[in-house]
Amino acid sequence: MLILQRKRNQSILIGNEIELTVLEIGADQVKLALTAPRDISILRKELVEAADINREAAGVGSLNALKKMIKKEEAE
Template sequence: MLILTRKANQSFLINEDIEITVTEIGGDKVRIAIDAPKTVKILRKELVEATSANKEALENSNLELSQIKSILSKSYKVIK
């Protein structure tokens, strides 16, 4: 793991086509900007982990797809 120290408005590059810029530092938050080609997938780690956990829970579930749709339709409008 590489650890860098940057101030607001300073950047670093990944390869030659991805630029990460610290845009704001305040309190316990840092705002960054990522300039990358549209072909580069950028995902928040917690969303990837949640998606993975949801898939695993679904695979381990004994519910049929129709049962899942029924449960979801009670709380959300299901798009068919």
């Protein structure tokens, strides 16, 4: 894990195409701006985790697991 310190209006670059800029710094939160190509998915981690939990509760561990289940049924 890389840990960086940035001040308001400072940025970091990830590769050549992704820029992360600190917009505001508050007492218990930081407002960030991300600039990236449209083909790069940017998701909040808690939403991805919630989706994973929902899939597990529905009996589908992951999209890959679902695809394997479908292929197995088609083979039978």
